[in-house]
Amino acid sequence: MKHLLCLSEWSSQEIMETLKLAEKLKYENKNGIRHNHLLKGKTLGLIFAKSSTRTRVSFEVGMYQLGGYSLFLSSSDIQLGRGETVSDTAKTLSRYIDGIMIRTFKHSDVVDLADCGTIPVINGLTDSQHPCQILADLQTVKEYKGKLAGLKMAYIGDGNNVANSLLIGCAKVGMNISVATPKGYECDTESVKLAQEAAKESGAAVVTTNDPHEAIKDADVVYTDTWVSMGMEAEKEQRISIFMPYQVNAELMAEAKSDAIFMHCLPAYRGYEVTADIIDGPQSVVFDEAENRLHAQKAVLVKLLG
Ligand code: CP
Numbered sequence: 435m436k437h438l439l440c441l442s443e444w445s446s447q448e449i450m451e452t453l454k455l456a457e458k459l460k461y462e463n464k465n466g467i468r469h470n471h472l473l474k475g476k477t478l479g480l481i482f483a484k485s486s487t488r489t490r491v492s493f494e495v496g497m498y499q500l501g502g503y504s505l506f507l508s509s510s511d512i513q514l515g516r517g518e519t520v521s522d523t524a525k526t527l528s529r530y531i532d533g534i535m536i537r538t539f540k541h542s543d544v545v546d547l548a549d550c551g552t553i554p555v556i557n558g559l560t561d562s563q564h565p566c567q568i569l570a571d572l573q574t575v576k577e578y579k580g581k582l583a584g585l586k587m588a589y590i591g592d593g594n595n596v597a598n599s600l601l602i603g604c605a606k607v608g609m610n611i612s613v614a615t616p617k618g619y620e621c622d623t624e625s626v627k628l629a630q631e632a633a634k635e636s637g638a639a640v641v642t643t644n645d646p647h648e649a650i651k652d653a654d655v656v657y658t659d660t661w662v663s664m665g666m667e668a669e670k671e672q673r674i675s676i677f678m679p680y681q682v683n684a685e686l687m688a689e690a691k692s693d694a695i696f697m698h699c700l701p702a703y704r705g706y707e708v709t710a711d712i713i714d715g716p717q718s719v720v721f722d723e724a725e726n727r728l729h730a731q732k733a734v735l736v737k738l739l740g
């Protein structure tokens with residue numbers, strides 16, 4: 435296990451082991467057990483070509499808690515933003531640091547960074563995947579429901595990076611997943627294919643539909659994300675009118691199981707993809723998800739850099 439670029443590259447056993455370690459680190463940390471020996475002296479570069487609150491803070495704090503050091507490298511400050519190649523950046527950084535987390539646009543840039551460098555690379559979000567988010571989400575579902583396999587996840591909204599990774603992550607761990615998106619905004623075909631392949635092994639059901647009612651029926655978990663991902667701002671007005679029937683509100687939520695939890699990777703836009711009564715209501719677990727970014731990523735860091 436050298437990189438975390440896409441969850442499809444990790445076996446279900448590796449994912450489950452990572453979740454188990456995340457749980458342990460969380461429990462111990464809350465009970466005053468320090469882990470600052472685990473990555474003592476290790477350094478992680480954090481390259482950001484897009485904004486972030488959770489990813490940046492959880493990786494920086496995570497490295498600190500593990501005894502390591504992190505460097506925030508805004509792509510507009512480093513030479514990458516002025517046209518230095520991904521390959522030269524990878525080779526150079528590999529001489530200084532022990533790992534790279536990168537948030538950027540093109541997924542292929544993250545793959546190139548991993549291929550050209552000699553250190554582990556962690557995908558902190560690309561236009562097509564957000565694996566760290568989904569590890570934290572699976573940890574959260576496990577905490578609330580006590581298991582993953584056999585549950586039903588319903589994702590309602592845009593077939594974006596979060597939806598793509600959720601499809602793959604759920605299929606890997608045996609969670610049934612139904613994704614409902616408007617026509618023309620489906621998950622990418624490659625991610626659907628990877629999820630279907632994983633589902634063959636785990637026995638999960640992978641369903642893609644344009645009907646939010648079909649997807650949410652009997653769901654244990656209801657998930658949505660922004661309709662306007664970073665880089666798509668120009669499409670905002672058009673998207674809002676197309677996506678309105680996919681809003682997670684009290685009426686739609688009532689079609690899930692009565693004990694369903696509501697999830698959102700954040701940042702959220704109340705009144706669009708979700709109404710305030712749902713995201714701020716009793717079924718919402720969004721801040722546990724945000725917290726678990728820290729614990730899940732610490733587990734990833736220990737596995738890749740330790
Ligand atoms: N969910 C998530 O990745 O949040 P940030 O964009 O704040 O990092």
Ligand code: NVA
Pocket residue numbers: 559594595596659660662663664699700701
């Ligand atoms: N889909 C969103 C996720 C943000 C964490 C985006 O890419 O902007």
